[in-house]
Amino acid sequence: MFFRIEPNTEVPIYEQLVRQVKFAVADGALTTGQLLPGARTLSVELAINPNTIVRAYQELQREGILEPVRGRGLAVCQGAKKVCLSMRRDLVTQRLAEVLTEAVQGGLDEATIRKLVDRELARLLREQPATFGSQQPEPTTT
Amino acid sequence: MFFRIEPNTEVPIYEQLVRQVKFAVADGALTTGQLLPGARTLSVELAINPNTIVRAYQELQREGILEPVRGRGLAVCQGAKKVCLSMRRDLVTQRLAEVLTEAVQGGLDEATIRKLVDRELARLLREQPATFGSQQPEPTTT
Amino acid sequence: MFFRIEPNTEVPIYEQLVRQVKFAVADGALTTGQLLPGARTLSVELAINPNTIVRAYQELQREGILEPVRGRGLAVCQGAKKVCLSMRRDLVTQRLAEVLTEAVQGGLDEATIRKLVDRELARLLREQPATFGSQQPEPTTT
Amino acid sequence: MFFRIEPNTEVPIYEQLVRQVKFAVADGALTTGQLLPGARTLSVELAINPNTIVRAYQELQREGILEPVRGRGLAVCQGAKKVCLSMRRDLVTQRLAEVLTEAVQGGLDEATIRKLVDRELARLLREQPATFGSQQPEPTTT
DNA sequence: GTGGTCTAGACCACA
DNA sequence: GTGGTCTAGACCACA
Numbered sequence: 001m002f003f004r005i006e007p008n009t010e011v012p013i014y015e016q017l018v019r020q021v022k023f024a025v026a027d028g029a030l031t032t033g034q035l036l037p038g039a040r041t042l043s044v045e046l047a048i049n050p051n052t053i054v055r056a057y058q059e060l061q062r063e064g065i066l067e068p069v070r071g072r073g074l075a076v077c078q079g080a081k082k083v084c085l086s087m088r089r090d091l092v093t094q095r096l097a098e099v100l101t102e103a104v105q106g107g108l109d110e111a112t113i114r115k116l117v118d119r120e121l122a123r124l125l126r127e128q129p130a131t132f133g134s135q136q137p138e139p140t141t142t
Numbered sequence: 143m144f145f146r147i148e149p150n151t152e153v154p155i156y157e158q159l160v161r162q163v164k165f166a167v168a169d170g171a172l173t174t175g176q177l178l179p180g181a182r183t184l185s186v187e188l189a190i191n192p193n194t195i196v197r198a199y200q201e202l203q204r205e206g207i208l209e210p211v212r213g214r215g216l217a218v219c220q221g222a223k224k225v226c227l228s229m230r231r232d233l234v235t236q237r238l239a240e241v242l243t244e245a246v247q248g249g250l251d252e253a254t255i256r257k258l259v260d261r262e263l264a265r266l267l268r269e270q271p272a273t274f275g276s277q278q279p280e281p282t283t284t
Numbered sequence: 285m286f287f288r289i290e291p292n293t294e295v296p297i298y299e300q301l302v303r304q305v306k307f308a309v310a311d312g313a314l315t316t317g318q319l320l321p322g323a324r325t326l327s328v329e330l331a332i333n334p335n336t337i338v339r340a341y342q343e344l345q346r347e348g349i350l351e352p353v354r355g356r357g358l359a360v361c362q363g364a365k366k367v368c369l370s371m372r373r374d375l376v377t378q379r380l381a382e383v384l385t386e387a388v389q390g391g392l393d394e395a396t397i398r399k400l401v402d403r404e405l406a407r408l409l410r411e412q413p414a415t416f417g418s419q420q421p422e423p424t425t426t
Numbered sequence: 427m428f429f430r431i432e433p434n435t436e437v438p439i440y441e442q443l444v445r446q447v448k449f450a451v452a453d454g455a456l457t458t459g460q461l462l463p464g465a466r467t468l469s470v471e472l473a474i475n476p477n478t479i480v481r482a483y484q485e486l487q488r489e490g491i492l493e494p495v496r497g498r499g500l501a502v503c504q505g506a507k508k509v510c511l512s513m514r515r516d517l518v519t520q521r522l523a524e525v526l527t528e529a530v531q532g533g534l535d536e537a538t539i540r541k542l543v544d545r546e547l548a549r550l551l552r553e554q555p556a557t558f559g560s561q562q563p564e565p566t567t568t
Numbered sequence: 569g570t571g572g573t574c575t576a577g578a579c580c581a582c583a
Numbered sequence: 584g585t586g587g588t589c590t591a592g593a594c595c596a597c598a
Contacts, residue, residue: 007354012597023248049355049598092245092255097262099237104266106230107169113234117259120239124246154573180585191575196586204346212433213475213583215585296588311533322570333590338571355598357570372532376539379525381546386445387518388550391453397518401543404523408530438582475583 002029005046013048017056019091022065025076026084035073036066063087144171147188155190159198161233167207167218168226177215178208286313289330297332301340303375309349309360310368319357320350347371428455431472439474443482445517451491451502452510461499462492489513 003020005013024030036042039057043050057074060066064083066074077083103113145162147155166172178184181199185192199216202208206225208216245255287304289297308314320326323341327334341358344350348367350358387397429446431439450456462468465483469476483500486492490509492500503509529539 008351013354014597019244019248027249052598055598088248088250092241092248092250093258093262095241095244096258097266099234099241100259100262100266102237103234104263106165106234108230108234110263110267113263116235116238117242120235120242121246121252121255124239124242125252156573182585193576194574197573199586209434210586212439213585298588307532324570335591336589338573339588341571352571355570372534376525376529376532376534377542377546379528380542381550383518383521383525384543384546384550386521388547390445390449390514390518392514392518394547394551397547400519400522401526404519404526405530405536405539408523408526409536440582477583481583 003042003046005048007048014052014056014059017053018059021056021060022084022087022091025065025080026088028081030076032076032078032080034076035069036075038073145184145188147190149190156194156198156201159195160201163198163202164207164226164229167222168230170223172218174218174220174222176218177211178217180215287326287330289332291332298336298340298343301337302343305340305344306349306368306371309364310372312365314360316360316362316364319353319359322357429468429472431474433474440478440482440485443479444485447482447486448491448510448513448517451506452514454507456502458502458504458506460502461495462501464499 002024003017005016007013009016021030021036030036036057037045039050039053042053046053057066061068061074064077065080067077069075100113103116108116144166145159147158149155151158163172163178172178178199179187181192181195184195188195199208203210203216206219207222209219211217242255245258250258286308287301289300291297293300305314305320314320320341321329323334323337326337330337341350345352345358348361349364351361353359384397387400392400428450429443431442433439435442447456447462456462462483463471465476465479468479472479483492487494487500490503491506493503495501526539529542534542
């Protein structure tokens, strides 16, 4: 699987998982009907508590991204890609808005903010040209 | 005082206070030697528990932004402005980096990201040209 | 656990805990990765309020001695031993300097001071050859 | 007067005053019957709150070091020198004991402790050969 | 189970 | 008046 968990981040682990699944669906790395690895399997692979994965999967079901397939596990829903594309956009937009608000309220002027954005963006694009969610791109070998 | 607390945010109240004091010092709204309002006074004004303010003030002392003036209260330290300017910059930079990383890893291309940044920045600058610490509800122009 | 709290001292309880953890790490009694007892557990054992322990633990996190292990508790950080060794040394050195300064400024001559140091040191080493954190009442041999 | 207050120390100001008076009496810098400067005068000179001086003087009266002289102020008591000599010794002894206890309990061995004591003592004696309570010795010009 | 945050309120030392 | 400490207890997120 192409999930990469960063412990030691403030973002909760289950939240990281939720986002990465959504982004993978948006990206096409996970497609309609595709089964996700079982919680136990994944928990071993990622070395995290199985409950944490269960929680993430529950959230994804609640949001209509995953659905149970009798006896086989959880699969990506029908319209999930469209939903995830929009979620991805909203999520990024909202967080961008937050951080920019903070910058503006904090007294940074527009030029300074733009410079920061440019520098960070340049650095990122230089480092990871176009791959998804991984420092070392990994073929989908579930 | 020019502090504005948003309860019901994920950011803890004491953390909001800490940041706002730092930003106010960076901005020059609070200057060296200036006394901050007492915990009790502020707690009434902001309608939060005095202990929460005490906690924020202690953090600021630990970070060398505030220092006790015996019997009078807490005052902005000598070199605080410089420290706060750099903290502000670092804080904003770091959060920007996180958000942009997420955007890039999530598969958004550079053009899309730039468009989002531009739009959010334009909206912000239009709505709050130069005020501090206000956070009026914003029309959602998705 | 090997912590011993003296209430009724001028040194705040949380501060006593902070020091004892640092000294324990310096000593090797606590080693890298080792989990500390939970705040609730310890609070029962030491008969103090859990919040007081939380406060001590937070301070230790801020100082880079402890770090959270998600869902399991707080553990001793990687480089903590080195840090604690140096902190211990600095702490003792600084307090020694204070006391000796007071003695010298107070008009005691070198010989007298040395005699006091020798006597106290002898008494201490006689009474607690190598134990940690104990503080039995000591016969006053003035 | 030869008092020197260090704000920004943890030792309370009134306590600093109390000690310095005691040490001055022990030293002979203040002699039996000698009047101390009035609280108001001294408060101006030391730039501290007059209440703080009142408090220190009260403590010194309670301890039998100072006594009121009708209409003239407070004077050093009859047997004060002897008392102060013993207090000085006890005070220093007690604080030395504390710090050495901390050192021993903290796991420093005897050799290390002795080395610290020697170094600090050497430094002190080099810097202030034998003067009382002042970085720059001041003639008693009340 | 773990830690983190917050409230409410007591008590203290200091100026 | 100021800040500092501590207790007691609630509620939350996370694993």
